[in-house]
Structures are given as C-alpha cells and as structure tokens.
Amino acid sequence: xxxFKNIEIKxxxxxxxxxxxxxxxxxxxxxxxxxxxCGKTTILRALVGFINPxxxxxxxxxxxxxxxxxxNRAIGMVFQSYALFPTMTVYENIAxxxxxxxxxxxxxxxxxxxxxxxxEINEMQxxxxxxxxxxxxxxxxxxxxxxVLEPNILCLDExxxxxxxxxxxxxRGELKRLQRDLGITTLYVTHDQEEALTLSDRIAVFNNGxxxxxxxPYEIYNYSASEFVCDFIGDINCLHGGMIRAVNEQQHCxxxxxxxxxxxxxxxxxxxxxxxxxxxxxVKDYEYNGVLTKYNVxxxxxxxxxxxxxxxxxxxxxxxxxxxxxxxxxxMQFS
Amino acid sequence: xxxxxxxGKGEKVRLGxxxxxxxxxxxxxxxxxxxxxxxxxxxxxxxxEFSTEVFGKVIHSARAVKSxxxxxxxxxxxxxxxxxxxxxxxxxxxxxxxxxAKLLKMGYMTSLVYSGVVxxxxxxxxxxxxxxxxxxxxxxxxxLDANWFTGFPAVIFIMTFACTSNHAVFLTNAVQGLDYxxxxxxxxxxxxxxxxxxxxxxxxxxxxxxxxxxxxxxxGLGAMSAPLIVGGPDFQTINPMIxxxxxxxxxxxxxxxLAVLLGLATILLLAILTKVEKGGNYVSxxxxxxxxxxxxxxxxxxxxxxxxxxxxxxxxxMAPVCLIVLYSFSDSLAIKSGNxxxxxxxLENYSALFTRAGAFRPYLISFCYSLAAAVxxxxxxxxxARIVHKSKSKFNLFFEYxxxxxxxxxxxxxxxxxxxxYDMPRLIMGNQVLIGTVVLLLLAYVIVKLPFSFRMIKAAxxxxxxxxxxxxxxxxxxxxxxxxxxxxxxxxxxxxxxxVLNFNNLLxxxxxxVFLYHPLYQPLGVVIKAASDETATANAQAMAFVYSVIxxxxxxxxxxxxxxxxxKTLKKRFKRAR
Numbered sequence: 001x002x003x004f005k006n007i008e009i010k011x012x013x014x015x016x017x018x019x020x021x022x023x024x025x026x027x028x029x030x031x032x033x034x035x036x037x038c039g040k041t042t043i044l045r046a047l048v049g050f051i052n053p054x055x056x057x058x059x060x061x062x063x064x065x066x067x068x069x070x071x072n073r074a075i076g077m078v079f080q081s082y083a084l085f086p087t088m089t090v091y092e093n094i095a096x097x098x099x100x101x102x103x104x105x106x107x108x109x110x111x112x113x114x115x116x117x118x119x120e121i122n123e124m125q126x127x128x129x130x131x132x133x134x135x136x137x138x139x140x141x142x143x144x145x146x147x148v149l150e151p152n153i154l155c156l157d158e159x160x161x162x163x164x165x166x167x168x169x170x171x172r173g174e175l176k177r178l179q180r181d182l183g184i185t186t187l188y189v190t191h192d193q194e195e196a197l198t199l200s201d202r203i204a205v206f207n208n209g210x211x212x213x214x215x216x217p218y219e220i221y222n223y224s225a226s227e228f229v230c231d232f233i234g235d236i237n238c239l240h241g242g243m244i245r246a247v248n249e250q251q252h253c254x255x256x257x258x259x260x261x262x263x264x265x266x267x268x269x270x271x272x273x274x275x276x277x278x279x280x281x282x283v284k285d286y287e288y289n290g291v292l293t294k295y296n297v298x299x300x301x302x303x304x305x306x307x308x309x310x311x312x313x314x315x316x317x318x319x320x321x322x323x324x325x326x327x328x329x330x331x332m333q334f335s
Numbered sequence: 336x337x338x339x340x341x342x343g344k345g346e347k348v349r350l351g352x353x354x355x356x357x358x359x360x361x362x363x364x365x366x367x368x369x370x371x372x373x374x375x376x377x378x379x380x381x382x383x384e385f386s387t388e389v390f391g392k393v394i395h396s397a398r399a400v401k402s403x404x405x406x407x408x409x410x411x412x413x414x415x416x417x418x419x420x421x422x423x424x425x426x427x428x429x430x431x432x433x434x435x436a437k438l439l440k441m442g443y444m445t446s447l448v449y450s451g452v453v454x455x456x457x458x459x460x461x462x463x464x465x466x467x468x469x470x471x472x473x474x475x476x477x478x479l480d481a482n483w484f485t486g487f488p489a490v491i492f493i494m495t496f497a498c499t500s501n502h503a504v505f506l507t508n509a510v511q512g513l514d515y516x517x518x519x520x521x522x523x524x525x526x527x528x529x530x531x532x533x534x535x536x537x538x539x540x541x542x543x544x545x546x547x548x549x550x551x552x553x554x555g556l557g558a559m560s561a562p563l564i565v566g567g568p569d570f571q572t573i574n575p576m577i578x579x580x581x582x583x584x585x586x587x588x589x590x591x592x593l594a595v596l597l598g599l600a601t602i603l604l605l606a607i608l609t610k611v612e613k614g615g616n617y618v619s620x621x622x623x624x625x626x627x628x629x630x631x632x633x634x635x636x637x638x639x640x641x642x643x644x645x646x647x648x649x650x651x652x653m654a655p656v657c658l659i660v661l662y663s664f665s666d667s668l669a670i671k672s673g674n675x676x677x678x679x680x681x682l683e684n685y686s687a688l689f690t691r692a693g694a695f696r697p698y699l700i701s702f703c704y705s706l707a708a709a710v711x712x713x714x715x716x717x718x719x720a721r722i723v724h725k726s727k728s729k730f731n732l733f734f735e736y737x738x739x740x741x742x743x744x745x746x747x748x749x750x751x752x753x754x755x756x757y758d759m760p761r762l763i764m765g766n767q768v769l770i771g772t773v774v775l776l777l778l779a780y781v782i783v784k785l786p787f788s789f790r791m792i793k794a795a796x797x798x799x800x801x802x803x804x805x806x807x808x809x810x811x812x813x814x815x816x817x818x819x820x821x822x823x824x825x826x827x828x829x830x831x832x833x834x835v836l837n838f839n840n841l842l843x844x845x846x847x848x849v850f851l852y853h854p855l856y857q858p859l860g861v862v863i864k865a866a867s868d869e870t871a872t873a874n875a876q877a878m879a880f881v882y883s884v885i886x887x888x889x890x891x892x893x894x895x896x897x898x899x900x901x902x903k904t905l906k907k908r909f910k911r912a913r
Contacts, residue, residue, distance in 0.1 A: 050805055070808040077809045083802035087824035096820075097810030149810060 001026040001185055002047065002153065007056035009042055016042045018209045020056070024187065024202075029179050031188045033196040034206030035232065040189045043206075044155050047187065048075050060152065076146030076184075080158040082138050084130040090116075090141050091126040097149045115148040118178070136167045143175075147182065154184045160195065172198055193233050197221065205229045227262070227334045235265045237304045239331070243279070246300060250277045253328040260333075265294070267330040268306040276325040283320045297322065349814070355718055356734075362715065363737035365763045366782050370752030371744065377755050378591045389592045399589055402576035403596070405562070409490060409572055410555030416495040417551045418544070420648065421502025427645040429510040430536070432629040434642065442649040445656045446500045448890040452845040452860050453883045455560040456867040457655035458493045459484070460662065460876075463565075464869075465671065467658060485567040493561045496651060498554050501547045509543040515625035528630060549608045556600055557745045559846045564867050573597055577747045578849060581754065591755065594748035602743045656887070663880035667873030670880070684881045694878050698885075701842050701859040708780035709837040713830050715781065716788035721818075724796040735789075742786035749782055750850035776851040776858075783847060784837045795829035796822075832897040839893040843886050859886070 002024040009017040032040035049070035197217040213225035224230035239261040281299035428440040462484035559574040580590035632638040664680040757769035807817040845860035866879030
C-alpha cells in the first residue's frame with residue numbers, strides 16, 4: 001500500500017531522516033512512535049506532501065507520489081492543533097474539501113451529515129463556530145473533516161495530545177473503532193507509548209531519524225530489538241555486573257556480565273516460579289498510586305524497581321528485607 | 336501554471352507571483368527609493384559635480400537657521416512638558432485613587448479623537464484674539480494683548496496637550512500591565528507608597544518612557560500645524576519653513592536640505608530607540624499576575640492637590656472640544672465676535688454641509704482620497720506581507736525594507752521628493768508628469784501609510800497557525816483558494832482595523848496634503864487650516880467647526896471599533912437584542 005524507499009530528508013545541512021525503508025499494509029493502523037525530534041512527524045509530512053525528500057521515493061498503491069502536489073494526493077490529515085478554520089462553522093469546516101471538489105450542494109450536505117453522525121456531532125453543533133466547541137469536540141470535527149473526503153490514507157499527527165488524560169483514553173477507543181469500521185489505512189504519530197500499544201496494528205519506533213524496530217505492539221514490548229526500544233517502551237530495570245553474575249550463578253544462563261541487561265519491572269515477583277532466580281533486597285522507598293505500589297529496592301548494591309498490585313495488604317516499609325524472583329528468560333541483552 | 340525558480344534553495348514561484356513581485360518592485364523603486372534619492376541628488380549635485388553650496392545657503396539664511404534652532408528648542412521643551420502632563424494623566428486615571436477618574440479619562444482621551452490641524456485650530460479659536468478665554472482674561476486683565484496666545488509659549492502649550500496621546504495609549508497599557516503582586520511584595524517588605532512608586536513602579540515603565548520620549552522629540556522636531564497657526568513670525572520651525580521655501584524654485588533646495596536634516600534626525604533617534612528596546616528585561620517574571628489596584632494618596636494635602644491638578648488638566652483638555660462643538664451650532668456673527676448665547680445656536684451650519692455643494696466638497700474629496708488610499712495601502716501591504724511571510728529568499732528583504740523606508744522619513748521629505756522628481760517626465764513613470772494631477776496626493780498617502788499597514792498586517796500573517804493552510808491544501812484547495820477562503824478571513828479583522836485607522840488618520844491630514852493637493856480639489860485639512868487664518872470669512876470658520884465635530888465623531892467611532900472591545904461589545908448587545 002505505502003512504501004517508503006530509501007528516504008532521506010534534510011533541513012539545511014541537518015539530516016532529519018536517514019535512508020528510511022518502510023512498508024505499510026492496506027487497512028493497517030500503523031504508528032510512528034518516538035521521542036520529540038526523532039523524525040516521526042517529518043516522515044508523515046513527507047507522505048502528505050508538505051516536505052520534499054532530498055532522496056528516495058514514496059510509493060502509494062504502486063504510484064510514485066514523491067513529487068506530487070499536496071492537493072492531488074488524496075491523503076487526509078488531522079493536525080496536532082486540529083487546524084480548524086476559525087472563521088467558519090463546524091459545517092463549513094467539514095464541507096470545505098467537498099466544496100473544493102465542487103460537489104453538488106445536496107451531496108455536500110448529505111456527506112457532511114453522514115460523517116457528523118458517525119463521529120457523533122449533532123445538528124446544533126454543526127451550526128456553531130468551531131471556537132465555541134470543547135477540545136474533544138474540536139478533535140472530532142478535525143477527524144470528520146479529514147474522513148469526509150474518503151481519503152485512501154489518513155494521517156494523524158498527535159491528535160490526542162491536547163486533551164486531558166480521561167478524554168484522551170475515551171477518544172482513543174472511538175478512534176480505533178472508527179478506523180476499523182472505515183477500513184482506512186491510518187498512519188498515527190505519537191510519543192505516547194501507551195497510545196501506540198493500545199491503538200496500533202504495527203508500530204515503527206523512531207530514534208534520531210532512524211527506525212529502530214517495526215513490529216506488532218506485542219513484539220515491540222516483549223521482544224524489543226534494541227536498548228533504545230527497550231528503554232523507551234514501558235518501565236525497565238537495568239541490571240549491571242554483580243546482579244547478572246548472581247543470575248548466572250543460579251541458573252547458568254550464559255548472560256554476558258560485561259554488558260548491561262534489561263528486565264521489565266513487572267517481571268519481578270515475590271513468589272518463586274519454576275526456573276526463577278531469587279534475589280534478596282532492602283526496600284528503600286515506594287510510590288503508591290491506588291492500583292499499584294512501585295517499590296525501589298536495593299539489591300546487591302543496585303536499585304531496582306518492583307511493582308505490586310494493590311491486594312489490600314500492608315505496604316513494605318523502608319528497610320524491610322524482601323525476596324524478589326525473576327525468570328532469566330525475561331532478561332534482554334543487546335549486541 | 337508555470338513555476339519559476341527564484342531566490343532561496345529550491346524555492347519556486349508561479350508566474351502570477353513573479354508578476355506581482357515585479358509590480359511591487361516598481362512601486363517601491365518609483366515611489367519610495369527614486370524620489371528620495373533624486374531629492375538628495377538635486378541637493379548635493381550641481382552640474383554633474385558634488386556640491387555643498389546648499390549648506391552655505393542654509394547657513395546664510397537667518398530664517399532657516401532660526402527654524403532649525405526653534406525646532407530643537409521645541410523638541411527639547413516638549414520632552415519635559417509632554418512627559419510631565421502625560422505621566423500625570425495616566426497616574427490620575429490608572430494608578431492613584433482619584434474621584435471621577437472615569438470622567439477624567441474621557442477628557443484626557445480627547446487628544447486621541449482630534450489632532451493636527453483640527454486641534455490647533457480649536458485651541459486658536461479659544462485662546463486666539465476673539466477666543467472666549469482671551470475675552471475672559473481681558474475682563475480680568477484689561478491690559479492684556481488680544482494676541483497674547485502666540486509664539487513659543489502658545490506652541491509649546493498646544494503641543495503639550497496635543498501630544499499626550501502616546502502616553503494615553505502606551506503608558507496606560509504599561510501601567511495596566513503592572514503586576515500588583517510586585518507592589519504588594521514591596522508593601523510587605525515595609526516600603527512606603529513613595530518608595531514603591533519611585534523604586535518599583537517607575538523603573539518598570541522605563542522602556543515605555545524612553546520610547547514615548549523619542550516619539551515626542553520627533554514630533555517636536557517635525558511640528559507643523561501649531562507653529563504654522565500660532566507660532567507667529569518669531570517662532571517658525573523646520574516644517575513650516577520647508578513649506579515656505581518649497582514655494583519658490585530658487586529656495587526649493589534649501590527646503591530639501593531642511594527636510595533631509597529632519598530625516599537624518601529621525602533615522603538617528605529611531606536607531607537609538609531600537610537599540611535601547613533590545614536591552615534589559617522589564618517584564619514581570621510572575622507566573623500568576625495580579626490586576627493593579629489603585630493606590631490611595633495617604634497625605635491629605637497631596638491628595639487635594641492631586642485632585643485640583645487632575646481637574647485643571649481635564650478643563651484644559653475639554654475646553655476646546657466643548658467650544659468647538661458649541662461653535663459648530665453658532666452663527667457666523669457669534670463666531671466672529673466670540674459672543675455665544677443660546678439664542679444664536681442652530682443646526683444651520685450642519686444643514687449647509689449637506690445642502691451646499693461647496694461646503695460638502697472638501698469632505699467628499701478627503702473622504703475619497705482617504706478611503707482609496709486606506710484600501711490601496713492595505714492591498715499592497717497584504718501582498719508584501721504574504722511574500723515576506725511565505726518566502727525564505729533573502730531577496731525578499733528588499734520588499735520588507737522597501738516598504739519600511741517611509742517610516743524613517745518625515746512626510747515633508749516624502750512630499751518634497753515626489754514634487755522634485757515628478758515635476759518632469761520620467762522614464763520610470765512612462766514619461767508622465769505627476770505634478771498637477773490628482774493621483775500624486777493619493778500616492779503620497781499610500782507611501783506614508785505603508786510601514787504602519789505592513790507591520791500590522793505582517794504581524795497578522797505571522798499569527799496565523801501554519802497548519803491552517805496545510806489543512807486546506809490537504810483537502811485539495813489551491814493556493815489562491817486557500818488565500819481567499821482561509822487566510823484572508825482570518826486576517827480580515829486586522830486589515831479592517833488598518834483601513835479604519837488609516838482612513839481616520841488621513842481624513843484631515845495637513846502636513847503632507849499642503850504640498851501635493853490639487854488646487855481644484857482642496858481636502859479638509861487645507862480648508863480647516865485656511866479657516867483659522869485671520870482673513871478667513873466667518874462662514875468658512877463656522878464650516879470648519881462643523882468639519883471638526885464630524886471628524887471627531889468619525890475618529891471616536893474608528894477608535895471604538897478598532898481599539899479595545901468595541902466590536903465585541905456591539906456584538907454582545909446585538910445578540911442580547913435578538
């Protein structure tokens with residue numbers, strides 16, 4: 001469906017994207033995930049046509065669109081700021097692209113109402129100026145405006161980042177449902193790993209203009225391909241020499257003691273399992289957030305994080321000695 | 336549409352864009368650069384050689400030297416008087432607790448709705464030989480000369496009260512922007528009201544004071560109407576002298592040199608202002624600002640004194656406005672004699688304005704000129720701002736600086752440049768002579784208003800979120816469609832404000848108009864000035880009052896619509912009424 005071939009994008013002398021190769025399948029919800037300045041928005045803007053790559057090709061359905069004008073690409077976009085036209089009503093915003101296409105008035109009206117219904121914008125809201133809407137409603141209008149044109153591809157550039165946490169979670173679900181119903185190939189840019197893991201069919205993790213890993217959310221989380229991905233996604237413990245040696249001594253699993261090893265914080269347990277390794281530590285402090293408690297525990301001169309679900313039992317107070325268990329198979333080391 | 340590579344890396348413009356750029360280059364060269372360069376050449380090049388002969392002419396002209404000296408004296412004096420009165424009116428209305436502050440503010444703000452020749456004429460009718468105040472004073476002091484209100488004291492008095500508009504706008508904003516928490520913090524640390532005022536409040540206002548001082552100095556240097564109307568033979572400044580010298584072809588180069596000197600002074604002072612503006616931080620660093628609460632003057636004597644001064648200033652500001660309105664309803668005889676009674680008040684002058692073609696003509700002429708210039712300059716400013724905003728090519732600096740040049744030049748210099756250059760056929764103008772045509776004044780109005788219009792509209796362009804245009808393009812809209820349907824509607828409120836302010840400003844212009852107006856089409860400013868002459872008929876004077884009242888009303892409406900929450904208030908009321 002979409003193929004990025006050897007893409008290079010420069011800002012003056014600075015190379016923002018280096019030799020990027022990537023394929024996105026039809027109907028896929030594909031996320032570009034990475035920290036600020038990693039190049040994820042740059043590549044999205046190149047696909048839409050706002051940036052010209054200095055090298056490489058962008059191919060959509062077999063057609064090279066690298067130098068095609070923005071207006072001829074039929075790619076819908078929802079901007080981080082929504083970019084709603086402030087002088088127009090909700091109806092006029094949604095109808096804008098249809099009017100550009102010079103569709104008959106009746107058809108414009110029908111399509112606007114159809115999409116408004118899908119996106120849960122009522123008739124009264126359609127007549128209001130966009131400035132009178134709440135953030136969540138504005139986000140819906142931005143989405144409606146993009147999908148009313150029935151684009152082949154929908155690009156979303158951090159569309160939920162301006163919303164409060166609760167609304168963000170709510171709209172996330174709606175977005176996923178809508179994408180599944182419409183079957184539009186969707187490219188989503190975010191720096192929020194939770195959003196990426198929840199929404200995506202596949203994720204590309206970006207770092208400094210490169211793609212570190214492409215995979216399903218499960219693969220990215222459980223089989224991170226690099227230290228960067230491992231560190232960026234989820235919460236991890238970084239294990240050093242002494243602790244790796246202790247693991248090797250108990251289970252002979254051949255971990256390299258001269259390299260750092262990583263383990264997700266939820267993979268530490270308080271009860272032994274088959275093949276697990278036991279480490280004893282001292283609780284230094286803890287953070288409680290209702291659902292769970294995150295402990296900082298000193299083990300072999302190193303602080304590790306360990307989480308415990310709230311089961312109603314008492315907190316492990318500082319200086320309490322506790323045993324932690326982990327499966328060596330959960331430890332990741334990278335070359 | 337064909338695309339052509341121009342300027343910066345890979346930057347391409349459409350053929351239409353290229354044509355637009357060519358037209359703008361011609362406009363800037365033909366009307367901004369060439370006339371002023373030509374003026375310099377005409378002053379310093381004689382028979383193909385560099386010559387300083389004109390300096391000798393100026394030095395040997397007692398009137399020219401005196402005008403230079405007077406301008407300097409006026410500018411320096413105004414720095415003190417205008418800052419004193421301007422600061423007081425702002426403190427009375429915004430900082431200290433003065434009873435009736437809202438009413439006082441209305442009075443002090445009158446300098447915003449009438450200025451230039453209208454204001455000076457108003458003062459002259461009150462303090463002049465037949466003025467009501469002169470008559471009152473002569474009843475108390477019979478020996479007082481009827482023409483006492485003339486020369487330097489009269490000019491400085493008028494200029495002081497005419498030029499506090501910068502304080503009324505900028506200093507008021509600065510005082511309103513003070514963070515009250517800072518004052519509370521000082522109080523908390525035991526500082527007295529006086530200490531807080533001098534050590535905390537005034538230092539915060541330093542950059543505003545500096546900017547206002549420079550602007551006041553420049554206004555003093557370029558004073559035109561006040562010295563011309565009440566300066567008398569002993570106190571003429573540069574600008575009125577330029578008019579006098581420009582009338583004769585022999586002394587025109589002296590006028591040109593005086594204008595150049597005025598221009599140099601302006602450039603120098605604006606450069607200093609820019610440099611000072613860049614240094615230092617005077618903005619509150621508070622995360623949460625608190626609104627200023629007015630301060631009570633604790634010393635009872637000082638409090639009474641402040642109230643007396645506040646109301647005395649109110650009287651000085653309001654007297655000309657009230658009397659202009661009153662005179663506009665009076666018959667010619669009452670105006671001539673200075674005796675006003677309710678029996679000779681009527682609407683006759685107003686009805687004459689709309690029934691006598693001759694009376695309405697100056698209004699119509701000024702209205703057409705001002706509106707045409709205001710719209711034209713906005714269109715040019717939009718085009719230049721768009722180019723500057725969108726293109727990264729260094730060549731576009733030419734457009735930006737080109738339209739800002741008139742900001743550095745006094746209007747007399749611009750007028751003289753156009754007069755000297757286009758009094759003969761020039762290739763750049765298709766060999767058309769512009770002197771004696773009605774177009775020349777329109778062009779001059781456009782040139783003078785270009786920098787202000789460009790700055791405002793450019794700021795509006797930069798405030799537009801970049802993704803709006805991208806969103807429109809995403810939905811298939813072309814450049815022109817996006818511009819017309821998305822960009823222009825967003826910047827329209829600013830463009831309309833610029834049009835209204837420019838229109839309002841040009842309506843009674845005198846300084847530029849006096850050089851370039853067509854004798855058959857006399858604009859308002861020229862007619863009002865003529866009415867202030869001793870030789871003017873009583874009818875002409877009566878009409879001048881009517882013109883002034885209507886001008887004040889238009890200015891008031893323009894200010895209401897363009898400043899503050901005028902339009903918002905109207906919209907709210909309209910909604911409520913529905």
